[in-house]
Amino acid sequence: MMRRNMLSRLTIRNLALVDSLSIEFQKGLNVITGETGAGKSLLIGALRLLLGDRADKSMIRTGESSCGIEACFELARPQDVDAVLDELGMAPCEDGQLIIRRTITENSSKNWVNDSPVTLNVLKALGDVLVDMHGPYDHQSLLRTDAQMDILDAFGELGPARADYRKKYRVFQGLENRLRELANVDNSDLEEQIDLLTWRIKEIEDAKVSEEDEEETRQEHEQIANAQNILELAQTAAGGLTEGEYSAFEGLSAARRACSQLEKYIPEAANWAEELEGALRTAQEISAIIQETGSDISAGPDRMQFLEERVALYRSLKRKYAPTVSEILELLDTWKERLRDLQSRDEQRAEIEAERAAALVETEQAGLALSNRRQKAAVKLADAITAELRDLGFEHGLFEVQLMECDPTASGMDEIEFGFAPNAGESMRPLRMIASSGEISRVMLAVKAVLARHDRIPLLVFDEIDANVGGEIANAVGKKLAQVGKTHQLITITHLPQVAACGSTHFAVSKSVRNERTYTEINLLEDTARTEEVARMLGGKDLTNVTLQHAGELLANQKE
Incomplete structure (x- = not known):
C-alpha cells in the first residue's frame, strides 16, 4: 500500500x-x-x-x-x-x-x-x-461568514479565481483611496500648502546647498579665521627645514659633505651621499610648499563676511528642516513631488477617475465569474454536507449554502449564510441560530469530512x-x-x-x-488492555464482566 x-x-x-x-x-x-x-x-x-x-x-x-x-x-x-x-x-x-x-x-x-x-x-x-x-470551541468559526466563505471556496477549489479577483479588487480599492485623499483637501488648505511648499523649495534652491559646498565653505572659513596662527606655524615649519644655522637643511648638508669624504675609505658612502642629496631636495621642496600655502591663506573682509554668512545659512537650514544637508535635499525632492501633486490635483482626479472606472469593470467581471462558480459549488457543497449529516444522525436534516449579491468587497461580490434544518418539518435557519453545541x-x-476529500x-x-x-x-x-x-x-x-x-x-x-x-x-493499548479501557469508559473504574463483555462487543462490531 x-x-x-x-x-x-x-x-x-x-x-x-x-x-x-x-x-x-x-x-x-x-x-x-x-x-x-x-x-x-x-x-x-x-x-x-x-x-x-x-x-x-x-x-x-x-x-x-x-x-x-x-x-x-x-x-x-x-x-x-x-x-x-x-x-x-x-x-x-x-x-x-x-x-x-x-x-x-x-x-x-x-x-x-x-x-x-x-x-x-x-x-x-x-x-x-x-x-x-x-x-x-473551534466549531464557533463555522458561525462566521468569512469562515463559511473560505469553506465554500476550498470545496470548489476556487483559490485561483479568488486570488485573481482579489488582485483586481486591490487595484480598484487603491484608486478609490487615492480619490478619497484628493477629495479630502479643501481649496483653502490646498492654497496654503502650495504657498508653503513653494516658499520652502525656493529657499533651499536659492541657497544652492550641497554636501561638497558645505565642506569647502567650512574648511575655508576655518582657515581664514585662523590665518595668523597658520602663518606662524608655517614659518616655524619652514624655518626648521631650510632657514637658520640649525635647520634641517644645514644638518643634511653637513652630513652629505661628510659622506662624500668617506667615499675614499668606505665605497658605500657614495650611496649615502646620494640619498642625503635627495633628502636635501625634499626639504627644500616641502619648505617652499609650506611658505607658499601659508602666504595664500589670507582674505579681505568681504570674503570673510561671505563665508560667515554662508556658514550661518547652513546652520539656519539645518535648524529649520533637517540635521544634515543630505536630508535637506531629500526633503527638497519630496516637497517638489508633493507640490507637483497638489498643482495637478484636478488633472490627477480626472485620470484616476478614468482608471477607477476601468478597474471597477475588471473587478466586477472577475467578481461575477467567481460568483457563478460559487453558485455551482454551493449546491454541491450543500448536498455533500447534507449526506454527511444524515450519516451523523440527522436523518431528515438539510443543509443549505445561500449566496446573496453585494457590492465588491475584499472577498468577492457575495454574502454567504450557512443554513440548517436539523429535523423534518422545520424551516431552514441560519447556522448561527442553532443553540445546541452537539449539533x-x-x-x-x-464539513471536515467533505473538505477532507478536497484538501x-x-x-x-x-x-x-x-x-x-x-x-x-x-x-x-x-x-x-x-x-x-x-x-x-x-x-x-x-x-x-x-x-x-x-x-x-x-x-x-x-x-x-x-x-x-x-x-x-x-x-x-492492544487486545485486553484496550478492552479494559473501553470498559472503563462504559462503566467506570470498577470493571465487571458485563462492562468487559459490552466493551468486547463494541470493539468487535467496529472490526466488521
Whole structure:
C-alpha cells in the first residue's frame, strides 16, 4: 500500500506534568482516551506549540529549566511543504522527512526545522499545510461568514479565481483611496500648502546647498579665521627645514659633505651621499610648499563676511528642516513631488477617475465569474454536507449554502449564510441560530469530512469534537471519523467509548504519583488492555464482566 503523509512520532520532555514520553502515531484514526485531568489535551497543546503557538515559562515542568517538543512527519508527497521551505530559502525535505523541534526556557524559545533555526512564523506557515486542528470551541468559526466563505471556496477549489479577483479588487480599492485623499483637501488648505511648499523649495534652491559646498565653505572659513596662527606655524615649519644655522637643511648638508669624504675609505658612502642629496631636495621642496600655502591663506573682509554668512545659512537650514544637508535635499525632492501633486490635483482626479472606472469593470467581471462558480459549488457543497449529516444522525436534516449579491468587497461580490434544518418539518435557519453545541459539533465534523476529500492537509486533529453527544449518535460520529481516516491521518481525543472503539490505533493517557511527583504517561493499548479501557469508559473504574463483555462487543462490531 502506498505510504501516506502522516505524523509518525511526537516526543515531549518536561512539559507540565510530562517528564518524558514519545508517541508513535499510525495511519488512520488514532484515538486518545483517559480520565479527566490525566493530560490528554496536553498532547494537543504540545503539537500546537510546534506549529507556532506562543509559549511561556509556566509550561516548564516544576524543577526543570527547560522543556522540549519534537515531531517527525513522514511525507509521501512533500511538495506542499517543500514549496513553503523553498519560499523561506530552506532546503527541501530529505526522503520526505520533516522534523520540527522546539525548546522553551525561562527566557527564550528556540525552534528548528530539519536542524535549521527558524522563527515562529515559519512554524505557522508549515502548520498551515501540515495540520488542521479543531478544538472544543473551534466549531464557533463555522458561525462566521468569512469562515463559511473560505469553506465554500476550498470545496470548489476556487483559490485561483479568488486570488485573481482579489488582485483586481486591490487595484480598484487603491484608486478609490487615492480619490478619497484628493477629495479630502479643501481649496483653502490646498492654497496654503502650495504657498508653503513653494516658499520652502525656493529657499533651499536659492541657497544652492550641497554636501561638497558645505565642506569647502567650512574648511575655508576655518582657515581664514585662523590665518595668523597658520602663518606662524608655517614659518616655524619652514624655518626648521631650510632657514637658520640649525635647520634641517644645514644638518643634511653637513652630513652629505661628510659622506662624500668617506667615499675614499668606505665605497658605500657614495650611496649615502646620494640619498642625503635627495633628502636635501625634499626639504627644500616641502619648505617652499609650506611658505607658499601659508602666504595664500589670507582674505579681505568681504570674503570673510561671505563665508560667515554662508556658514550661518547652513546652520539656519539645518535648524529649520533637517540635521544634515543630505536630508535637506531629500526633503527638497519630496516637497517638489508633493507640490507637483497638489498643482495637478484636478488633472490627477480626472485620470484616476478614468482608471477607477476601468478597474471597477475588471473587478466586477472577475467578481461575477467567481460568483457563478460559487453558485455551482454551493449546491454541491450543500448536498455533500447534507449526506454527511444524515450519516451523523440527522436523518431528515438539510443543509443549505445561500449566496446573496453585494457590492465588491475584499472577498468577492457575495454574502454567504450557512443554513440548517436539523429535523423534518422545520424551516431552514441560519447556522448561527442553532443553540445546541452537539449539533454544531456534528455539522463541523460533516464539513471536515467533505473538505477532507478536497484538501491535501495530511493530519486532522480533533480535541473532543464529540462533546455533548452520546448513544447511537456517538457511534455514528466514531464511524464518520474512521471513514475520514481512510484518506487522512486523524488524532482525536474522546470521552466516548463508541468513538474510541472505532480507532485503528488506541492510546490511553494516565497520571500517577511517584516520590511525591506527578507524572503523565501514555500507552498504546492492544487486545485486553484496550478492552479494559473501553470498559472503563462504559462503566467506570470498577470493571465487571458485563462492562468487559459490552466493551468486547463494541470493539468487535467496529472490526466488521
